[in-house]
Amino acid sequence: MPPETITIGKSEARKDGWTKASGQALYVGDIPIKHVCIGAVLRSPHHHARILAIDPSPAQMIPGVVAVITAKDIPGEKIHGPLVQDQPVLAMDIVRHMGEPIALVVTEDKTAAEKALAAIQVEYEPLPAVFDAEKALQPGAPQVHPGGNLLCEYDVSDGDLQEGFSQAEVILEETFQVPRISPAYLEAESSLAYFDEDGTLTVVVSSQKPFDDRHHIAMTCGLQDEQVRVKSAVVGGAFGGKEDSELHILAGLAAWITKRPVRFLNNRWESFLAHPKRHPATLHYKLGAKADGTLIALEALVHMDTGAYASYGPAVGGLLTEMVQGAYHIPNLRVLTRVVYTNSPYSGAMRGFGSPQAHFATESMLDILASRLAMDPLELRRKNILQPEDHFFTRVQVGDTARSLPLILAHADQARQRLRQLPAAPGKQSGVGFALSLQSMGLGHRVPDDSTNRLEWSPEGRLIVYLGSPELGQGMQTAVEQIAAETLGIPYQIVDTIDVDSRISPNGGVTCASRMTYLLGNSVILAAHKLTEETLNYAARTLNLPRAKLEYRLGQVILPDGRQMPVSEFCGRAAEDGIVLGASATFSFPYPAERTPEHLPIGMPHMMHAFGANVVRVEVDPELGTVEVKDMVAIHDVGRVINRAGVEGQVEGGAVMAMGYALYEDVCLKENQRWVDSFTEYLIPTARDIPENIEVILLELPELSGPFGVKGIAEMGLVPVAPAIANAVFEAVGVRARELPITPEKIALSLVEG
Amino acid sequence: MLTIEITVNGTYQQIQTAPNRSLLDLLRDDLGLTGVKDACGQEGECGACTVLLDGKLVNSCLVLAAQADGREVTTIEGLQQLERLHPIQQAFVEAGAVQCGYCTPGAILSAYDLLMHTPHPSDEQIREALSGNLCRCTGYTKMVAAVHHAEKELSHAS
Numbered sequence: 001m002p003p004e005t006i007t008i009g010k011s012e013a014r015k016d017g018w019t020k021a022s023g024q025a026l027y028v029g030d031i032p033i034k035h036v037c038i039g040a041v042l043r044s045p046h047h048h049a050r051i052l053a054i055d056p057s058p059a060q061m062i063p064g065v066v067a068v069i070t071a072k073d074i075p076g077e078k079i080h081g082p083l084v085q086d087q088p089v090l091a092m093d094i095v096r097h098m099g100e101p102i103a104l105v106v107t108e109d110k111t112a113a114e115k116a117l118a119a120i121q122v123e124y125e126p127l128p129a130v131f132d133a134e135k136a137l138q139p140g141a142p143q144v145h146p147g148g149n150l151l152c153e154y155d156v157s158d159g160d161l162q163e164g165f166s167q168a169e170v171i172l173e174e175t176f177q178v179p180r181i182s183p184a185y186l187e188a189e190s191s192l193a194y195f196d197e198d199g200t201l202t203v204v205v206s207s208q209k210p211f212d213d214r215h216h217i218a219m220t221c222g223l224q225d226e227q228v229r230v231k232s233a234v235v236g237g238a239f240g241g242k243e244d245s246e247l248h249i250l251a252g253l254a255a256w257i258t259k260r261p262v263r264f265l266n267n268r269w270e271s272f273l274a275h276p277k278r279h280p281a282t283l284h285y286k287l288g289a290k291a292d293g294t295l296i297a298l299e300a301l302v303h304m305d306t307g308a309y310a311s312y313g314p315a316v317g318g319l320l321t322e323m324v325q326g327a328y329h330i331p332n333l334r335v336l337t338r339v340v341y342t343n344s345p346y347s348g349a350m351r352g353f354g355s356p357q358a359h360f361a362t363e364s365m366l367d368i369l370a371s372r373l374a375m376d377p378l379e380l381r382r383k384n385i386l387q388p389e390d391h392f393f394t395r396v397q398v399g400d401t402a403r404s405l406p407l408i409l410a411h412a413d414q415a416r417q418r419l420r421q422l423p424a425a426p427g428k429q430s431g432v433g434f435a436l437s438l439q440s441m442g443l444g445h446r447v448p449d450d451s452t453n454r455l456e457w458s459p460e461g462r463l464i465v466y467l468g469s470p471e472l473g474q475g476m477q478t479a480v481e482q483i484a485a486e487t488l489g490i491p492y493q494i495v496d497t498i499d500v501d502s503r504i505s506p507n508g509g510v511t512c513a514s515r516m517t518y519l520l521g522n523s524v525i526l527a528a529h530k531l532t533e534e535t536l537n538y539a540a541r542t543l544n545l546p547r548a549k550l551e552y553r554l555g556q557v558i559l560p561d562g563r564q565m566p567v568s569e570f571c572g573r574a575a576e577d578g579i580v581l582g583a584s585a586t587f588s589f590p591y592p593a594e595r596t597p598e599h600l601p602i603g604m605p606h607m608m609h610a611f612g613a614n615v616v617r618v619e620v621d622p623e624l625g626t627v628e629v630k631d632m633v634a635i636h637d638v639g640r641v642i643n644r645a646g647v648e649g650q651v652e653g654g655a656v657m658a659m660g661y662a663l664y665e666d667v668c669l670k671e672n673q674r675w676v677d678s679f680t681e682y683l684i685p686t687a688r689d690i691p692e693n694i695e696v697i698l699l700e701l702p703e704l705s706g707p708f709g710v711k712g713i714a715e716m717g718l719v720p721v722a723p724a725i726a727n728a729v730f731e732a733v734g735v736r737a738r739e740l741p742i743t744p745e746k747i748a749l750s751l752v753e754g
Numbered sequence: 755m756l757t758i759e760i761t762v763n764g765t766y767q768q769i770q771t772a773p774n775r776s777l778l779d780l781l782r783d784d785l786g787l788t789g790v791k792d793a794c795g796q797e798g799e800c801g802a803c804t805v806l807l808d809g810k811l812v813n814s815c816l817v818l819a820a821q822a823d824g825r826e827v828t829t830i831e832g833l834q835q836l837e838r839l840h841p842i843q844q845a846f847v848e849a850g851a852v853q854c855g856y857c858t859p860g861a862i863l864s865a866y867d868l869l870m871h872t873p874h875p876s877d878e879q880i881r882e883a884l885s886g887n888l889c890r891c892t893g894y895t896k897m898v899a900a901v902h903h904a905e906k907e908l909s910h911a912s
């Protein structure tokens with residue numbers, strides 16, 4: 001039993017729940033602001049075209065139009081990009097994907113905006129386009145960027161592949177395909193720019209990284225970072241998709257040029273076409289094993305379509321490469337991953353960041369091998385799971401986190417046996433499948449991965465957290481408040497968080513990579529210790545006692561005679577003296593030397609990991625080919641539960657999101673050469689589609705460097721689900737899905753073809 | 755322009771509006787009721803703009819403002835009494851059914867409509883009732899739990 005806690009582990013209600021449930025929460029689109037102009041974007045109707053001429057003058061004549069802005073009006077940098085500077089703020093001579101921004105209109109009302117967009121004259125020369133990563137690398141393929149279509153390549157090896165395959169008694173080769181999917185957060189991208197009370201350009205963003213947005217906005221406007229203020233609004237979901245600054249740059253630019261307040265709200269189709277998605281990929285695997293199921297060699301060749309711009313493609317390619325190994329010891333392993341430009345809408349960060357793609361292939365491949373060897377898929381995995389003393393093929397040591405794997409397998413086995421007892425509905429065939437998962441936390445070795453946060457006592461003795469990273473809806477703010485409350489020994493109810501505002505907030509870093517509760521939690525614990533010290537120093541001065549005679553406990557200052565004085569008394573006095581009792585602290589992601597060998601075949605491997613599993617029971621209609629997920633058991637090692645309902649919500653939400661990946665979602669090019677770009681055609685799971693039973697089993701094997709033992713949990717719930725469903729479908733009807741989504745057509749066709 | 759008479763959250767008003775505008779635009783832009791959301795581009799796919807029109811659940815993006823003439827509209831802002839959340843709103847908060855919150859107002863109104871007509875719904879009835887409200891965060895499970903929680907609160911209250 002964990003020790004008695006004040007708030008850790010409890011399902012505290014999130015503090016923004018009241019405003020959200022009552023409709024009072026202010027997202028970017030809801031913020032009342034006088035005389036705000038409408039900002040709208042003219043977007044490319046072509047996949048690939050040369051721009052011969054742009055004539056904004058017909059639009060400028062329309063009543064209500066304040067300005068029409070094109071690339072030539074940009075005062076600063078005209079190109080941006082989070083990792084690679086390859087993306088024009090507004091297209092200049094060429095457009096590389098449908099939906100690419102070409103011009104902005106700033107108008108006084110919606111009607112004028114529609115008319116103005118229609119009136120801008122653009123002359124295009126359409127160019128041949130390519131939408132497939134492998135085709136884009138062939139000679140003669142249309143060139144998306146002058147430097148060629150290969151954005152980057154990872155080639156990472158361990159062991160001796162040839163030797164490995166020579167020892168193999170079974171060799172399998174398979175090709176898997178995974179689709180492009182949209183994060184499909186309910187609040188599409190949005191940004192509001194205006195001038196604050198002292199005339200500073202201020203941009204209110206729905207974003208995972210306001211401080212980086214500020215930098216990109218400043219660069220584009222030809223300003224210093226400090227000349228731009230960014231504030232975080234309530235964010236309506238992000239899932240990685242709000243790590244790109246595009247719309248914030250456009251809003252900042254439009255306000256800077258027009259000197260008017262301007263609001264940009266992407267429509268849903270704009271979110272589909274002009275904001276990052278999960279990378280589609282083709283994964284070719286060659287796997288060698290002994291007859292007893294021991295894995296001996298794996299060679300994987302991966303092509304990822306990153307679309308027209310790099311976004312986070314290079315980093316996603318790196319993590320996908322790392323994740324191919326999954327939870328298994330494979331002594332001879334080579335992964336070659338190519339991240340390729342095409343004329344597709346661009347892909348970038350999305351929850352899992354390459355891991356879901358790799359896991360679909362790896363975990364499907366293991367079941368194919370089990371089937372070939374007539375082995376139980378769970379026994380096959382048990383034979384090959386990583387041990388703490390193993391190292392990943394990146395040479396990073398696996399460490400203690402692997403102790404969760406035998407427990408996860410035991411839970412999965414129990415769940416599997418229980419679900420196999422359940423009967424199928426009449427006319428349906430039932431199958432149970434499962435998959436293991438590996439997910440990293442943090443940005444990777446040597447990548448600066450720091451977070452600074454600040455705590456202050458308010459004059460009435462409440463604790464104020466100045467969080468330097470935005471809450472996206474996932475509940476990190478609640479977790480951090482609980483960690484702060486527990487550390488200082490005060491009730492969760494008296495902790496308040498201030499949303500990110502670059503004028504008053506420290507820079508806490510980008511909210512991403514399953515690292516926030518870990519990173520912010522550690523930073524807040526350090527700040528809490530400093531705050532305690534500062535409080536005692538102030539108390540000693542006020543009481544004219546030596547500091548060493550005072551102690552702090554549970555929100556009280558303990559005097560030498562044992563009497564207690566609440567901190568609030570000192571906060572009030574300090575406020576009267578004009579003193580703020582506060583402390584900031586920075587926590588940096590640790591890269592312990594003993595776990596990192598000198599030679600790292602992939603430059604910045606991830607150093608911390610957690611494991612999990614998903615077990616599902618599906619019912620397949622053999623005539624219609626439809627798949628229903630009826631039962632699900634999600635098993636994850638989370639290190640330590642900070643907020644139980646919050647962790648369950650992350651796991652459940654991730655799992656249901658992954659059902660969409662497995663069964664429905666695909667941002668594909670239709671026969672009419674347009675992309676799927678609306679919820680009419682792009683179906684995400686509804687309440688009717690979810691399993692009747694979802695059980696979440698949380699294991700707590702502490703991460704010793706984590707606050708209270710925390711591991712990152714935001715992405716892992718999603719990772720094992722798609723292969724678990726594919727494996728269950730195979731058990732139900734004997735159809736092996738090598739391609740997502742597993743649509744009824746594909747199953748029915750396979751069954752007909754036998 | 756035309757003038758419509760509409761009662762919104764219990765308040766009677768006369769409003770001038772263009773004939774081609776949606777009820778959603780009227781509620782958000784003219785009346786400042788921004789708890790009514792748009793997530794799909796006014797295509798009736800997401801349920802974020804759900805309101806009650808004469809007590810019936812509608813997607814306000816699919817209703818013309820003019821069609822609301824002479825009728826009563828209830829939005830999320832009309833559900834709570836003074837500073838107290840309605841038991842359904844409270845249940846959503848306490849059950850962890852609120853994450854990013856963008857779908858929450860619409861989902862709560864769908865749950866309200868369900869519980870008004872079916873005081874003791876099954877899981878399946880709840881999932882059916884919420885199936886028009888897309889949510890990308892929660893996986894819906896905590897929403898189903900929240901409706902059961904509210905069901906108990908409401909039956910105690912009555």
